[in-house]
Amino acid sequence: MLDIKIVRTTEPKAKPQDESKLGFGKIFTDHMFLMDYTADEGWHDARVVPYASLPMDPATVVFHYAQEIFEGMKAYRTADGSVQLFRPDCNAKRFQDSADRLCIPKIPVEDFVQAVETLVDVDRDWVPHSDGASLYIRPFVFANDVGLGVHASKHYLFCIICAPSGAYYAEGLDPVRIYVEDEYIRAAPGLTGFTKCGGNYAASIKAGELAEEKGFSQVLWLDGVEKKYVEEVGSMNIMFKIDGKIYTAACTGTVLPGVTRRSIIELLKDWGYEVIEGKLAIADVMKAAEEGKLEEVFGTGTAAVVSPVKELDWEGKVANISGGKIGPLTQKLYDTLTGIQWGKLPDTKGWTVKVEPKV
Structure with missing residues (x-):
């Protein structure tokens, strides 16, 4: 001590x-x-x-x-x-x-x-x-x-x-528009993508500025080798609900292992959802949107907690999600996690720690 x-x-x-x-x-x-x-x-x-x-x-x-x-x-x-x-x-x-x-x-x-x-x-x-x-x-x-x-x-x-x-985002819980970045990269195998170091964020600023100029709230990064698979958003991990299943990038060295991400996955599994952590091609995400199977997309992070996504833009193609509204699962996740964090819901997971007055 x-x-x-x-x-x-x-x-x-x-x-x-x-x-x-x-x-x-x-x-x-x-x-x-x-x-x-x-x-x-x-x-x-x-x-x-x-x-x-x-x-x-x-x-x-x-x-x-x-x-x-x-x-x-x-x-x-x-x-x-x-x-x-x-x-x-x-x-x-x-x-x-x-x-x-x-x-x-x-x-x-x-x-x-x-x-x-x-x-x-x-x-x-x-x-x-x-x-x-x-x-x-x-x-x-x-x-x-x-x-x-x-x-x-x-x-x-x-x-x-x-x-x-x-609230971290001025837009609050309103669904955001995200630009899929396929020129710059955030991380590559063997580098520092899984860490929280300033260099990762400094390297992301250029793409973020360009996306903001185009009216987007965030950048969705693709993998640094093939520029094909979704990884994470500028300040959040990201999850996709496709045909009833939840997909998110695996934490294998290029993606930050978010505490909120980890907690969301535990909740989803408790609720009976199949969560697939692995490679998901952006082309498959866009195809799922075309077929009406991309049901919800949301970011997860300490600052935003859960942030719904209403639009993905990639190579001139646009995926519209949940009719521009917060999906029911996204809302339930937000309500549940913030409920536990602010003590409005019982903490059955042992996640919260009281700060007892000592000084």
Whole structure:
């Protein structure tokens, strides 16, 4: 167990009065968690301190070689005023997988979860009270050696910041239009597609900007080898309901193993659906749409939870889905998962973790 020192701010910020205008990732809480790593001492000096800028030398290696990873998770306020997390151990384990690929020292699962719980406890008054709003939590680690040279750093900083946030997408649960990208690629076998590292997202910006110029909300990425099989959307995993079965790309190194994705698959199997994780050609998706068999398409992710898709555009062809409305299964998944996360439905899966007041 970490010995976390807590230094509370003497200048607390004014909390947002209108939670309908929170946006996403724009406002940050009073405190942050920090912990250092050195080759000699390992991870040490765990602390919660007032939120502030981080002093960094221009030659800090993360600026030049991008050795960093991050996570995304949320804290939810339930009807009785308590605060809970959703499957934080899954985020902690994925953080370790990302760390391993980026040559970053791993943080034990229990230490990661303790750090998150402690910061959320200190800033629990920042967890929104309004329906649908939550406290977004961003843990990240970056290399902070000073000097140039492409090799694993000997110094790292683990940081957690929190942002009270409303709905991630301005469109809310309204079905979105998605552009199928077949020129640029997001990931390829042997690279970092399964990790949460900034480089993956930086490489996706160009295609995302082009899609946005054309009026699309997101990009659907195809595989990096044949540019034939669907993989994931810019900020979400994606699933297709075709002729009663659920199809989604397998997490075999090029697709992020989403915590929401994993949870949705468990729910679907509980409800008796056949879930097929494997290769699905975009041509087959479009053909299913033509034949009236593409019943629903939806993205899954921490920020959006479940995001319905009403249109796929590929090579000038358009697949219209669910009559432009939210499909019944998509709605049921959204209602069930958010119900568990906000404590409106019983958690029979053991997914939620109460943040008990300790500080």
